[in-house]
Amino acid sequence: MKMIPRPFAGFLSAVAGSLLVVGVFQLTMWGKDAPANIKTSSTPIVRDVKLGTSFAPVVKKAAPSVVNIYSTRIIQERPMRNPFRDNPMFRQFFGDQFPGDGQPRSRKEQGLGSGVIISPDGYILTANHVVTGADEIKVAIGDDGKKEYTAKVIGTDPQTDVAVLKIDATGLPAVTLADSDQLEIGDVVMAIGNPFGVGQTVTMGIISGLGRHGYGVNGANGYENFIQTDAAINPGNSGGALVDAEGRLVGINTWIASRSGGNEGIGFAVPINMARRSVERLISGGKVTRGYLGISMQDVDANLAKHFSLPDQNGALVNDVLPNGAAEKAGIKSGDVIVAFNGKAIADGHDLQLNVSECSPGSAATVKVIRNGAPKTLTVTLAELPKQFAGNSGEPMDTDTDTSKMDGLDGVTVADLDQNARQELKIPDYVRGALVDEVAADSHSADAGLQKGDVIVEINRHPVQDADTAVKLCESAKGDQILLKIWRRSGERGGTHYLSVDNTKKDAKPK
Numbered sequence: 001m002k003m004i005p006r007p008f009a010g011f012l013s014a015v016a017g018s019l020l021v022v023g024v025f026q027l028t029m030w031g032k033d034a035p036a037n038i039k040t041s042s043t044p045i046v047r048d049v050k051l052g053t054s055f056a057p058v059v060k061k062a063a064p065s066v067v068n069i070y071s072t073r074i075i076q077e078r079p080m081r082n083p084f085r086d087n088p089m090f091r092q093f094f095g096d097q098f099p100g101d102g103q104p105r106s107r108k109e110q111g112l113g114s115g116v117i118i119s120p121d122g123y124i125l126t127a128n129h130v131v132t133g134a135d136e137i138k139v140a141i142g143d144d145g146k147k148e149y150t151a152k153v154i155g156t157d158p159q160t161d162v163a164v165l166k167i168d169a170t171g172l173p174a175v176t177l178a179d180s181d182q183l184e185i186g187d188v189v190m191a192i193g194n195p196f197g198v199g200q201t202v203t204m205g206i207i208s209g210l211g212r213h214g215y216g217v218n219g220a221n222g223y224e225n226f227i228q229t230d231a232a233i234n235p236g237n238s239g240g241a242l243v244d245a246e247g248r249l250v251g252i253n254t255w256i257a258s259r260s261g262g263n264e265g266i267g268f269a270v271p272i273n274m275a276r277r278s279v280e281r282l283i284s285g286g287k288v289t290r291g292y293l294g295i296s297m298q299d300v301d302a303n304l305a306k307h308f309s310l311p312d313q314n315g316a317l318v319n320d321v322l323p324n325g326a327a328e329k330a331g332i333k334s335g336d337v338i339v340a341f342n343g344k345a346i347a348d349g350h351d352l353q354l355n356v357s358e359c360s361p362g363s364a365a366t367v368k369v370i371r372n373g374a375p376k377t378l379t380v381t382l383a384e385l386p387k388q389f390a391g392n393s394g395e396p397m398d399t400d401t402d403t404s405k406m407d408g409l410d411g412v413t414v415a416d417l418d419q420n421a422r423q424e425l426k427i428p429d430y431v432r433g434a435l436v437d438e439v440a441a442d443s444h445s446a447d448a449g450l451q452k453g454d455v456i457v458e459i460n461r462h463p464v465q466d467a468d469t470a471v472k473l474c475e476s477a478k479g480d481q482i483l484l485k486i487w488r489r490s491g492e493r494g495g496t497h498y499l500s501v502d503n504t505k506k507d508a509k510p511k
Contacts, residue, residue: 114240126239155282193240205231233267291382294325303500309373411440458485
């Protein structure tokens with residue numbers, strides 16, 4: 001046996017959009033194919049610390065554009081079943097006609113949300129979760145809500161929680177769309193909607209945060225770049241307007257963070273720039289298509305920045321490159337760090353995902369990477385994001401493969417990848433390396449995230465062919481960190497990931 005040396009070894013989101021029903025690449029630039037009757041204004045708001053005595057003029061300007069949305073779903077209920085139906089003694093008397101069996105029933109489930117008129121000819125923007133699964137949608141317009149229309153769903157984009165409706169009407173009071181990229185923390189905003197069905201309500205607050213993400217409210221592959229506000233948002237507000245101090249639409253209210261289910265001062269809205277990119281494609285084509293780089297990536301921490309000779313922790317580290325994908329055709333390689341996309345600096349993987357999502361399939365983009373410490377600019381032609389882009393995490397399986405402990409990564413036992421191990425763990429033939437059979441819980445390797453069932457494919461940027469190679473590379477490793485590239489199965493798929501492991505003795509005392 002061989003031993004790897006020591007170093008290697010409440011917050012609940014409540015959907016705000018339904019009172020009775022609980023209710024991540026490019027798109028073309030958002031002015032190019034917009035319907036001509038959508039009004040926009042890109043002028044920054046006047047930031048004056050002197051507040052007036054009333055926002056009534058702003059409300060009068062924006063409120064008529066906000067509507068109430070009522071959705072109806074038909075729920076099919078399973079019929080009641082006689083508990084004695086499966087008893088053979090009773091079946092001989094009653095056959096299939098059992099007394100007490102109920103008949104199939106259906107019931108209506110009502111939902112309530114809000115929406116915003118974005119064009120005089122009847123296009124309405126709302127949150128996807130307000131209308132998803134609805135069999136009938138009604139839109140009420142006006143202060144008294146007596147002007148009611150039946151709405152048609154033009155299209156939905158669950159990945160951003162956006163939906164577009166259309167009613168048969170003209171001359172409607174359409175809102176003006178602002179440029180949400182110009183928002184700043186501290187700007188005054190107002191939320192307009194129909195919370196709890198009490199009627200149109202206006203609440204005021206400020207922009208509390210920008211670029212909020214990582215909540216998973218739009219699904220595993222959703223796009224999140226939320227505006228956070230302390231303007232009160234409650235159930236029924238979803239799909240309603242978040243407007244600036246000039247009454248221009250800056251966001252679509254979508255969800256709240258709450259322990260009680262009601263407003264606790266942490267509400268979120270989809271930025272109107274993000275929503276508009278989806279709206280334009282839904283109106284023009286009925287669906288949203290996004291470009292696709294064809295990579296897996298991770299964020300850069302301080303240790304990885306040192307390993308890859310980076311000046312800071314900005315950028316997205318490329319783990320895997322899809323064979324014959326857009327990135328591979330452009331020359332992007334595993335280990336590259338993408339630091340700019342189309343001339344815009346990239347902070348992390350989420351930032352890159354959003355930037356790519358703003359491009360259309362087939363469009364060309366410039367990608368600046370840092371490779372072996374040197375900058376390089378490449379041009380990539382984006383593919384189209386596949387419809388199925390989800391993966392589930394899986395647990396590694398046990399194997400009976402002969403194992404070796406490694407000097408240099410204490411507490412880590414590795415083995416060669418034989419066919420038995422490949423079949424049991426479903427490791428593709430193209431994956432080469434050393435199989436991790438054991439990781440001590442108190443080791444630096446465990447602290448770094450190494451797991452049983454991982455395959456070590458590189459150590460300090462050198463390829464690993466087998467367990468012996470892994471041991472030798474770890475024994476010769478210098479410095480206080482060891483860079484590992486590992487392959488890990490995730491659901492039906494797998495991918496690579498970089499780990500930086502402390503290369504000091506776990507029990508070493510500080511000098």
